[in-house]
Amino acid sequence: GNSVTQMEGPVTLSEEAFLTINCTYTATGYPSLFWYVQYPGEGLQLLLKATKADDKGSNKGFEATYRKETTSFHLEKGSVQVSDSAVYFCALNGADSNYQLIWGAGTKLIIKP
């Protein structure tokens, strides 16, 4: 079946550091891939998405590239800010999941000033 694996957190970085949060998936066919972000005390916001191989999603300085050969969708940002502190969820959907979202466990990111 479909599944998503994210790196365990929390991830703690200093402000202006480079960020990578790893995400790998298992799915047949060509799922769409998403990163959602949840700030403390809030709901989920779609951060970026990619719908086919080699697509790059980007938003607010974050990027992720759909890599079919490595079944990965790693989230990156060149210079993080304290305001980026949040929980980040990787997710996929596709025909095999009846178009429902399959979630990773989430990675808590802590940015220290």
Place this chain on the structure above:
Amino acid sequence: DTEVTQTPKHLVMGMTNKKSLKCEQHMGHRAMYWYKQKAKKPPELMFVYSYEKLSINESVPSRFSPECPNSSLLNLHLHALQPEDSALYLCASSPSPTSGTYNEQFFGPGTRLTVL
């Protein structure tokens, strides 16, 4: 209007109370969802409404009763809840539930429910 709204933001209820959570979207989306989220965990799907009809019920206890009065509104009626039902309840919508394209889900801010 590109947002999903939920009311109330917070709700405290006793185990014998009856209450309702409300969700609204005006994006013309035809699929709406209820999720339950426990702290530090990803959301768990509860119900899916597709074109205002219940299409998925993920074996949710009957003390949770969803309702979709029209294409913009989604309710979740609560009755005789247990303390373990305390969680963040999230509503989401997407343009269509199943199709040849893959649609992202847009989430509301959630209702934080505490059952005493």
